[in-house]
Each structure stands twice: as C-alpha cells, then as structure tokens.
Amino acid sequence: MPAGAEPGEEPRDGDEAAEEPALPARSGEAGGGEGEDGREQAGRVVRQPDPQLRVPAVHDGERPPHGAEDHRRAEGDGRGDRPVHRGVSQAAGRLEGGIGVTEDAREDLNFVMKARREKLDALVAQGVAPFAYGFDRTHLAADAVALLGDAPDAEGPEVRVAGRLVAWRAHGKTTFAHLGDPSGRIQLYFRKDGIGEAQWAMLEAFDLGDIVGVRGPLFRTRTGEVTVRVEAVEMLAKALRPLPFGKEEVVDGKVVRHSAFSDGEMRSRQRYADLAVHPEVRALFRARSMMTRAIRTFMDARDFLEVETPVLQPLYGGALAKPFVTHHNALDMPLYLRIADELYLKRLIVGGFDRVYEIGHDFRNEGIDRTHNPEFTMLEFYQAYADYTDMMELVEALLIAAATAVREAIAGSDVAADVPARDPAVLAGPFPRVEWLPALSTALGVADVTAMTDAELRRAAERAGVHGIGSLSRPKLMDELFQFHVESKIERPTFVVDYPKELSPLAKPKRGNPALTERFELFARGRELANAFSELNDPIDQRARFEAQARLKAAGDEEATSVDEDYLRAMEYGMPPTGGVGIGLDRLFMYLTDTPHIRDAILFPTMRPE
C-alpha cells in the first residue's frame, strides 16, 4: 500500500522557458498595415477610438472606471492636464490589492496606474487599438538572435517578433528596449527618424510590461548585441498595471537582479507576475512539466495503462490522513476528496488491467508548511504478478528518467547549477539497497538491535534526542532511532528494504521472515521519495485490517478509515499478486531541483485568502 511520499519543497528562480507555439498569423504590417481578410477587418473596427468600447472594467471595488470621471479627478489633483509622457516605467510596483496592502497603498498605486490609463487614452486618441487580435510573428527572440550568426556588421534579414517589454532605455530621439518571449529576449532599437513621427508618438505611451510586436531588420550594435532595427511597431496589449520588474545587469555572465520581486508569498499568490518577470521561474516549471511528461513516457513504454479514478469518493482510504469532506446535493450524501488512488487502482488490477498508473491530485486536510500542500500530485502504479523487488528496479529506472528530463530541461538556464538533477551520481544506478534491521544495528554499533533491552533502546533514543520516549512503543522507538541514525543521513538515492511488520501494517509479510514485510522506501537527502509494497491480496487479512482501522476511527482517530466493503468484494473475486508504488511528484521535483519550499514547486499553491 504505497502511501507514497507527499509533496516536497520549493524552487527559487529558474530561467526562462522555451518554445511556445507561434501566434496565429493575423494582423497585417506592424504598426497598422492593411489587413487582407475579414478577420483583419474585424480587428480594425476596434481600432476606432471609441471610448465606450474601450472602457475597461472597473478594477477593484473602489476604483472607478477610467474615463471622463477619472480625468476630472486627475485634474483635481493637478495631474490630469499633463501631457502623455514618454518613457517606460521601469520597474515596478507591487500589485494592487496584495495581502497587507492598505487602503492608502491602493491610492498610491492608483496614482501609478493612472498614468497608464492616460497613456491608454493617448493611444486610442491616436487611433491605435491598445488590445490587438493577433500578430504574425516570424521568429522567437532566441531564433532571431541566432539568425544573424557571426555576420559582422551587415544588416540581417527582417524579422517580426512579439512579446513583453522587459527593459526600456530612452535617449531622446532614440530608444533601446528589450523584448521578452518564451525563448529569451532580444534588443530593440527605435529611432525617431526610423519609424516616423506617428509611431514615435506611440512610443511615448509605451510602458514596461506592455506586449508589443515589431518588424525590422537585424543588425549588430556597437557593443555587438544582435538587435532589431525597428521599422514598425504595434501595441498588442497595454499593461495597465506595473509588473514588478527588477533591473538586471550581467556580472561574470550571470544575471544579477536589483530590487527584484522577492516576496515569496506574493510571488505565489500572483504566479502570473512571478512568471512574467522571472524567466528562471518559467524554466523551473517547464522542467516540472518535462518531468511529468518523461514519467508518462516511461510508464507508457512499459505497457502501463494510464487511468483516471474517482477524486470524489464515498469512502476514503489507501492512506492514513484526514480527508476533505463535501456534499453531493442530488444524492444527499457526503463525498470525500481522495487521500490516495490506491484502492481504485487495485480494483482495476482485479478487473484484469495488469499494469495501471495514475498521476493525479490527492487531498489531505492537514497543515500547510514547507513540505505540505493540501492538494498534491501523486503518481501511483501497480503491476500484477510483480513483487517489491521488481518494483524497485522500475522505480530506479523511473527516477533516472525523471532526473534526466529535468536536467535536460534546465540545461542552459539560470536554475541553480548544483541541483541533484544535474548531479551525474543521481543518474547512476544501481541505487544502494540497505536492509532496515541490519542498517539500524550497524548504526547503533550492536550485533542485533532486536536483542537490545527496552532500557537500552531508551538510552539510545535519549542520546539521539528523541522526544517523548516514555510513551513510545518498542517498534516506534526503533523507528525513531532509524530515522535519526539512518534515514536522515542518506544522501544519494537509496532503497531501504524489509521494514519490521509493526511499522508496515499494510504490506505482505516477507517470505521466509514473517517479522518483516516486503516493503521498500526510497530516500535521498534524508527525504522519502517513494514507498512501495508487495500488495496485500488476501481479502480475509484485508478485512481484518479494515476492521482494526474502523475501531480506531470509532475511537476518534480522524485519520483512520472505514471498512470498504466494495473493495473487499473486489478482492474476494481474486486479486493477483501485485507490486505497487506511490511517488509524490511535488517532492520528487523538489528533490531534483533542490527546491526547499513546496510552494515553489507548485504553480498555484493553496493560500490563505488575501
């Protein structure tokens, strides 16, 4: 019964991500070429400066829609009559309405945002639609940069690139900027006499964070940077809210960010902003996706069938944890969000799917901390006619595949260079295997830990700094000692096998030694990455264990489960011997990328409401 590892820790910044499908070609020439088809026509319509059409929705409760009324207010404080200004706002600002942001803070931010609304108005007044319908880009930034190759000083081919303005340096009648897209960034060069008066006027309404498209030939600047000599520019989406960009400089080849968006909580809450300004965060989450893809490929290649089992369950089981409870109105009954996939996956084994796996979310109604998110991603897989030794080989190969995928995904990115996924040792099998009892005996310097008296065990526990020794049972004492002396010191991926029966009530007894069970856990850097068993397939034994759980539940144990009669019925039809594994993917990813906080390994972690 793989209760599997749970989710893990946190990432820091990674570096940019990669490809992204090209936008559907749509608009005509940058800066307002003529469209050629009906859809283009449609786009044009919105280009008409119609104040009614473009009035954005009210921002938050207290913010009035921009428009005439807003302007009056602006004039009231002496700012409304200012001309539209040039230059792009460099950095940023925290986003309005963040946790802890007080009323007055919003007032201030509105002051900043007001300038952007004015620029929006200015664009419309110029006949420019601030929110476009498409852009037929020809190159991603990185591809465009590569396009020029080593060409010395000649002008390169014309390109059309699109993305977010991530840096802006205005110098009077010339401006340098950087455009960021999923592939990286590319420098843009605007000259007043190069793009003409009309477009130059448009630039004055541009801000950092705006999404724009440009057209122009590539060239190399005096300093050698591949740059687009912009001949036409199009506003594709005006950013009405400042993104918290920090300023960046390159020192010894590394990007150093100043005044960065560093509030971890805010970054999690507004992941979109975190991702928008931190390419390395995009790279990290892209790596996570690549890890998941690699795992699917791995399982599929071995004839495992990916299945989906119920998230809403009338009974929860497969692990020991407090569930989330909800209610189905039509059935008028409680339903639980699953705490594990196990019992349904094994029903499928009974049904004849000999190899199944599921990657899905489990939910546990417990605290939130560095390594726990209420919902987390679990991989479980079951293989009929296999035992735990077979599963060990599978887990080893799977981990190597996952590490390889992550390593390849972060290659060349700013994700820390010393993460385990980059460590060849992680990719080298076979992983060491240590037997539970002998390992503990060795660590304690005794011949056989089971021969120690209770008093000796307690003394050893005291030396290990174990708390509440008096109330611990003998097996539990040994478990504490094991965690202290063995688990916590495991650095590279290592299998711990053959757990004492008392510590693994859900696994089959070990052949030849009923005091042990056929179970293994995979540890690395002192953390559990996988948990697996030779699965229990004796329905009579299973019923006894369910009943024991039910008694605990009746006695008030919130983590205990009930007797799952349907599951027993399935098992009574006959379940083949089966090996099962559970791996918490959040935690696996945390391990591979050395991410200390689970919040940073999950795109949208569970947060307290703002």
Added chain:
RNA sequence: GACCCGGUAGCUCAGCUGGUAGAGCAACGGACUUUUAAUCCGUAGGUCGCGGGUUCGAGACCCGCCCGGGUCACCA
C-alpha cells in the same frame, strides 16, 4: 501548538540609547539619435501591519491581535 525573527514609499531596504521619516530604484516633468542597472536636472509619493498603553513626545518601549518567515513538536 511552543519559541525566535520580521511587517517603514510601488520595489529593495536604512532609521543609533524615544524628539512627529530617509536612500536607491520605479513614477511624473525636462535634457539626450548606439544604449544595456543608460546618464544628468527637477517634482511628487508614507495614517511606519492593526488596536490599546507608558510618555511632554512612540516607527522605536509595554500589552493584545493579524500576517509572513524560521526552528521544534505533530504528521508522513
């Protein structure tokens, strides 16, 4: 749950043993046609997390609360 640290301008932070708040960056205005943390000049921007208390006077001290981070415990 216990303990420790923190919450000051949009961002990152400073504010010494109490004397009603500062810097850099951002914003806004001005200058600048090859810059890259662009530079230079100027302007504006803060109920110092919230509520009490001590004091002539509190961002600083005391009490309570909220939020965040960490350590431990719990859990796995």
